Amino acid sequence: MPEVETIRRDLLSVIFKKQIVRVDFLGMTRVFPEAALFRRRVQKLSVKDIRRVGKLLIFDLEKYQMMVHLKMTGQLVLKTRTDVISGGHPVKGLMELPNKFTRAIFYFKSGEELYFNDMRKFGYIKLVSPEEARKIIAPYGVDPLTNDFSQDFWRAVTKKYGRSIVKHFLLRQTPISGLGNIYVDEACFRAKIRPTRLLGSLTPKEQGDLYKGIRRVLELSIANRGTSFNTYRGADGAKGVFYKFLHVYGRNKEKCRKCKTPIVKVRVAGRGTHYCPTCQV
């Protein structure tokens, strides 16, 4: 989610109110409606806003909404006359545009080009009516960075889902949306609890610490332009550098930054799950 939010902000700063004149699809499998109709409909539409729901990007294009999900390996890369602003999951040595993973190219009247690259073809682009858009976003839960993510809300949902495993609960996207594998593990580290715990087993203090940990890890990552991209380039040259602050994710067998105990990796809810067996109980 911090990566998607960073992309949202970067794109909006450049293509706000800009008009799309053309889109090309190249081996794009998950596009709706089918390419020919999509191309016809999107022509001459302007970007009124770009929003984020969970990890889903929504481009408000007048009478249509364009929903873009990057999934595991999607990128949105913006080429202006003078600069390349990119976001998403990087692929080494393949930042020339277009490249072998470019699946869609949006051309703007003002000259910018927006590239959708997706190595594994999991991502999708859908052009839908506002009603259909509402249906798509309906299942998403509360965003942890909004005021809706209140202490009262947190107390209520942790009570309701007491029999769920923490890892599983936080990854579900409902009743809380936006947390991915990295941030769940990092939030649990900050709360000093193992992701394998049952939510209902948390003490009031642990519950409060997890609440704060979720907020803190997301805010900190956004402030650092996300974890996953090393190809990030803004006009100021800033890169996504949150990987420098990771305590457990991707650090299997490495020493805990706090206590030097080797980080442990297990499988929970089908996902690689990392924790410090000393710091986290």
Next chain:
DNA sequence: GGCGTTGTTGGGGA
């Protein structure tokens, strides 16, 4: 070279 792993999530089967 082969095998297991990878940031997501929805849909199918148990």
Next chain:
DNA sequence: TTCCCCAACAACGC
């Protein structure tokens, strides 16, 4: 209904 697993696909590390 609910839970679990896996496909969708390609690259990379061990």
